[in-house]
Structures are given as C-alpha cells and as structure tokens.
Amino acid sequence: MRFHLIDRVDExxxxxxxxxxxxxxHREDYWRELGRxxxxxxxxxxESLCQAGTWLVVTSTERRLRAALLSIDSVxxxxxxxxxxVLTLTGSVETISEEIAVLSxxxxxxxxxVLEAQSIMCALIAADQLDSPDETExxxxxxxxxxxxxxxxxxxxxxxxxxx
Amino acid sequence: MTQLDRVExxxxxxxxxxxxxxPHTLQVFESHFxxxxxxxxxxxxxxxxxxxxxxxxxxxxxxxxxxxVxxxxxxxxxxVLRLDVDVxxxxxxxxxxxxxxxxxGRTVTTVRTLSLHRVETxxxx
Numbered sequence: 001m002r003f004h005l006i007d008r009v010d011e012x013x014x015x016x017x018x019x020x021x022x023x024x025x026h027r028e029d030y031w032r033e034l035g036r037x038x039x040x041x042x043x044x045x046x047e048s049l050c051q052a053g054t055w056l057v058v059t060s061t062e063r064r065l066r067a068a069l070l071s072i073d074s075v076x077x078x079x080x081x082x083x084x085x086v087l088t089l090t091g092s093v094e095t096i097s098e099e100i101a102v103l104s105x106x107x108x109x110x111x112x113x114v115l116e117a118q119s120i121m122c123a124l125i126a127a128d129q130l131d132s133p134d135e136t137e138x139x140x141x142x143x144x145x146x147x148x149x150x151x152x153x154x155x156x157x158x159x160x161x162x163x164x
Numbered sequence: 165m166t167q168l169d170r171v172e173x174x175x176x177x178x179x180x181x182x183x184x185x186x187p188h189t190l191q192v193f194e195s196h197f198x199x200x201x202x203x204x205x206x207x208x209x210x211x212x213x214x215x216x217x218x219x220x221x222x223x224x225x226x227x228x229x230x231x232x233v234x235x236x237x238x239x240x241x242x243x244v245l246r247l248d249v250d251v252x253x254x255x256x257x258x259x260x261x262x263x264x265x266x267x268x269g270r271t272v273t274t275v276r277t278l279s280l281h282r283v284e285t286x287x288x289x
Contacts, residue, residue, distance in 0.1 A: 001191060071233060075233075
C-alpha cells in the first residue's frame with residue numbers, strides 16, 4: 001500500500017487549520033475483518049489525521065519543512081470506518097515554531113466523529129531530507145492546487161510572522 | 165492476522181514480549197520516505213495492539229484509544245523491534261495496557277495507556 005492517506009486538501013489556513021479528505025475504496029488493500037464487518041485499521045485513521053497535519057506544515061512553510069510524529073497526548077476511536085466512507089480530517093494548530101508543531105483534531109464520517117486526538121506533537125524536519133523537492137511540490141499541487149485564495153492567505157500569514 | 169515475527173514470552177492475561185523485524189523490503193518504505201525510510205509511528209501502535217491481543221486472548225480486541233504516546237527515536241530498516249505489553253486492568257469487555265517498543269535495548273516508543281475493547285459478536289453489524 002502506498003502510504004499516502006490524504007486525497008485532497010479542502011481548506012487550509014497557514015499555521016492555523018486544515019480540512020482534508022481521505023476517500024476510502026473497496027479496491028484498497030488495508031481492510032480488516034475483526035468480527036464486526038470490514039473496517040479501516042484504527043492506526044490508519046490516526047495516520048490520516050497526522051498526514052493532514054503534515055500537509056498543513058508543508059504548505060505553511062512553502063515546502064521547506066514537514067512533520068514527523070513525536071507524541072500524542074490522547075486519541076480515542078469511535079465507530080469503525082467502512083469501505084466507501086469519506087473521512088473528513090480536521091486539524092487545528094495549538095502551537096507551531098520552526099522546530100515543533102502541535103495539533104489537535106478529529107476524523108469524521110458524514111459529520112460523525114470516528115477519532116478525536118488531543119495534542120499531536122511533531123518535529124519539523126527539512127522536507128528535502130525526506131523526499132525530493134520535486135515530488136513534494138507535485139504532491140502539494142495535486143492535493144491543494146485548487147486552493148489559490150487560501151494559499152495566498154497563507155503567504156500573508158507567513159509574511160506577518162507565521163508563528164502563532 | 166499477526167504480523168509479528170516471534171513471540172519471546174507470554175504470560176496469559178498479564179504480559180508478553182514479541183519481536184517484529186523491519187526489513188527494507190516493506191512496501192511502506194517506498195513512500196515513507198524515499199530519502200530517509202522510517203517505520204511510521206502508527207504502525208508501532210498497531211504492533212503493540214497485536215501483542216495485547218496475544219496477552220488478553222478471547223478476542224479479538226480492538227484499539228479504542230491511547231494516551232501519552234511518545235516516540236523517542238526513528239525505527240529504520242534493519243531494526244529488530246522488541247515489543248513489551250503489560251496488562252494494567254481488565255474487565256469483561258475492556259482492558260488497558262502499558263506498552264514499550266525497543267531497538268537494541270533502546271526505548272523507541274512508549275504508550276502509557278493502550279485502551280482496548282473486546283469485539284462482541286455482531287457489534288455494529
């Protein structure tokens with residue numbers, strides 16, 4: 001399985017918040033049967049939210065930095081995610097600097113929360129140490145290229161200091 | 165279901181230690197990350213849940229939540245992950261564990277509380 005669990009960024013305000021989606025499909029290969037029907041493994045629902053946070057960091061820093069998981073204060077899982085569900089991933093920044101970002105957020109399906117996480121702390125790492133800048137740029141445009149207005153708003157936020 | 169490579173010790177209902185190898189052939193390394201392959205932290209949580217299932221038995225047990233998860237070092241291709249899980253409480257349908265993952269004796273991940281719910285037959289169907 002390709003470990004990219006975000007399919008589109010729907011809203012993004014640099015250094016502040018992100019809303020992204022993960023569309024699930026029967027054709028994917030991670031589905032698991034635990035005795036209550038096919039479901040997405042809980043750790044992958046959590047990873048989806050973390051990756052929404054990563055693209056917030058990537059976009060907020062004009063692709064200089066991306067996030068690596070350091071800690072999670074708490075996470076609670078609700079109802080299972082089924083094949084065909086659309087995960088809506090909402091992340092809000094608590095703090096962000098050049099080294100560290102802390103986000104909290106939820107994953108929901110049709111308005112019902114399936115995961116709630118408090119204080120996901122990430123180390124911010126030079127993006128070009130992890131992946132090629134061309135690939136990061138290509139992915140960013142694929143995910144968030146339809147958000148020109150919000151990208152502009154993000155640049156203003158970065159220009160005004162960026163860190164909140 | 166298990167992706168663990170070896171069970172080193174198992175005291176049913178109390179604790180277990182299992183090992184998972186991290187070979188470079190894992191598909192996840194193609195995209196996480198090409199220039200610096202690391203095992204995604206959430207996959208260590210998944211491994212610890214698998215060990216918890218071994219310890220608790222009478223499952224399956226699903227991950228209901230976790231608190232105070234700490235990642236201290238990257239897990240990289242070639243590493244041997246040693247996964248320790250201790251049950252701290254258990255009732256009919258819920259359990260909590262504390263868990264640690266180590267590589268070469270060095271702690272890479274700690275989970276203060278891993279909360280699990282036993283899947284009831286027909287649940288959510």
